[in-house]
Amino acid sequence: MFRFDVIIIGSGLAGFTLALHLADHQRVALITKKNLLDGASSWAQGGIAAVLGNGDSIDEHIHDTIISGAGLCDENVTRYVAEHGKEAVNWLISQEVPFTKDETNPTGYHLTREGGHSQRRIIHAADATGRAIQETLSEKILAHSNITVFEQHIAIDLITGKKLGLDDNRCYGVYVLDTSTGTVKTFSAQNTILATGGAGKVYLYTTNPDVAAGDGVAMGWRAGCRVANMEFVQFHPTCLYHPHAKSFLITEAVRGEGGLLKLPDGNRFMPDHDERAELAPRDVVARAIDFEMKKRGLDCVYLDISHKPADFLISHFPNIYARCLELGIDITREPIPVVPAAHYSCGGIMTDLQARTDITNLYAVGEVAQTGLHGANRLASNSLLECIVFAKAAAQDILNQDKVSEQFLPEWDESRVTDADEEIVIAHNWGELRRFMWDYVGIVRTNKRLQRAQHRIKLLTEEIDEYYQNFRVSNDLIELRNLVLTADLIVRCAMARHESRGLHFSRDYPAMLPHAENTVLQPQI
Known part of the structure; x- marks a missing residue:
């Protein structure tokens, strides 16, 4: 068993920021299922929205965010993020991120403007901001003695008190597959953070990298976390x-x-x-x-x-x-x-201002979380900002905790499974899922399309569950299991919303209701 103070699942900006804020005080395991820079953060082109001066204001940033979010943004959360925007950018500058300079601007940096923004407030590094940030921070991650990076490791499931038969609602760690060896490892920690990104690969066409398989939302849901607003999938134009x-x-x-x-x-x-x-x-x-x-x-x-x-x-x-x-x-x-193309998930695991989930000692940061910032439609360049602000908030909450006693965790049991006989089943189901999600749960939806998708998801879920119970896990099987569950959550949320709002447009319910409500799903475990 691998013991750490903190386990961070995911190596995007949320995971990096958390690791760097914690590592001077705690031992951190950073788990990433491919290579360190393979997440969606590295692909971000535009930049980070923040009020840095130049005639802009916090209230204008809040206003633009709420307008874009179609009435579903949590105003307290939106203000919290907007007010911490400058601090987040200054932290990146202190880490020596090479943002594009502009000596004619009072800030010293070039600020661009994007759709939905009333001001130029996007600080960027040319048109590869995410890559510049991640490469800069990764050097510090690899150099820190208190951070251990586990590449080619994919999380399978969280280990909770309920799963251990205990009378508590805590997260104790996670089972992780080392894809380079095929062995399943047990990771134990006082705190676990889901920073796994989005679920773009549930769709046939996406701007996301191959790793965006909805892993964190699926693991959180299976562990007992509420999930909200999964119907709001942003399609980048x-x-x-x-x-x-x-x-x-x-x-x-x-x-x-x-x-x-x-x-x-x-x-x-x-x-x-x-x-x-x-x-x-x-x-x-x-x-x-x-x-x-x-x-x-x-x-x-x-x-x-x-x-x-x-x-x-x-x-x-x-x-x-x-x-x-x-x-x-x-x-x-x-x-x-x-x-x-499918670009960003505005919904996810419900969290508070410290990024805490419904499960004690389990946090969710970044695209995997539903913080209340994005509402029904994320404003451009608010996503990287959200990662930094909530990662720092989570780190502060973790550092304020008292130490608790360690719990013995059982090893992964694969005594009743065998090697897969025909892996073509995984590839076929993967392709079928992504195609019908694109056809039936895309930019424009109808009741009939959603019903068709739900019917196919039910059949696929049964087939995948049977496969999962009988054969040893693999990277593709874990991702497929997570994708079909994420697809189910998206469809369930979409069917529950009887209106058109933000990113969810239904031909059967083209009008927007006068009162905005979140779509909250409660797991039965």
Whole structure:
């Protein structure tokens, strides 16, 4: 058994921030199922929204967030995050993150604007902010003697008092598969943090990396945590459309800097859908693109910023420029073909202002959590901010705890299972799940589509559970088990919401109800 003070599951910005805030005082295990930089945080292009001066205000940031969240944002949480925004950015600056400078700006940094924001408040590192942050912090993670990194390790299930037959509601640790050896290890700690990211891989088309399989939400639900607002899946409006481009995002900042969405004939269409045109929130833009594509039978639409000076585009969007050029698209001369793709989960495990879940000593931080910040639609560049603010809050709460006695944890029992005979079952179920989720639980939903999805999820769940009970676990089996459960939670939340709000649009319930309510699911364990 591996004993630590803290177990952090996930190596994105939430996990890194927590580890660095705790490591001077506690022994930290950082568990990541692939390599250290493979999470969604590294893929974030746009930046971090924070009030850094320049005529901006906390109240304006709060207002923009609440408007984007379609009435479902928790105002206390939103204010808490907005008020800690500058502190979060200053912490990253103190860690020597290389944000893009601008000597003409009083802050000393270039601030860009994205859809839904009334001000330029997005601090960034060119168009690869996430990568710059994660590479900077990873050096400090690897150099710290109190942090032990476990790469190629995927968490299977949390170990709770209820599972051990104890009369408490505590989390004691986690069972983890070492995918390099195929052995299951037992990790014990006073505190466990889920920082596993989102669930984009539940959909056929996504901007997320392959690791985004809904692991944390599924583990938390099985352990007894409430889950909320899973129906609010954000589809990023502009994912590069090209047969050789996999999950390549075209950042919101391209529209923020003047990019225009156009039909194949060169005509704009966003002014017909919203007065904010290209700067409308993501849900509005994604639905508008989806509408135009379905109406006209298009494979994609086009994002055109070629009217801007070439040197401006190359300096502000170097990675997008380079990647597009590799595929034969010169963004300084021609528009970029784009389609919407599943991007971000606004729902998740319910947490409080210290990132605590319903289970004692279990925290959830980042995309895996439902904090109340994003409501029915996340405002652009609030996600990285949320990771830092709540990671620090969780760290402070953990450091204020009294030490408790360790609990003996039983080893993983695989005495009644065998090696899988036909792993094609996993691949087939994976493909089927992702396709019907895209077809039936996508940008526009109906009761009939949701019912079809629910029926197929029931059949898949039975098949996957039988497989799980009879064969040794593997990375793909663990992810598939988590994905089908996450898909079920998304559909259950969507069927419970009898209105259209934010990211959830139903043809059967096109109006928005006068009073906003969270969709809360309570596990029966």
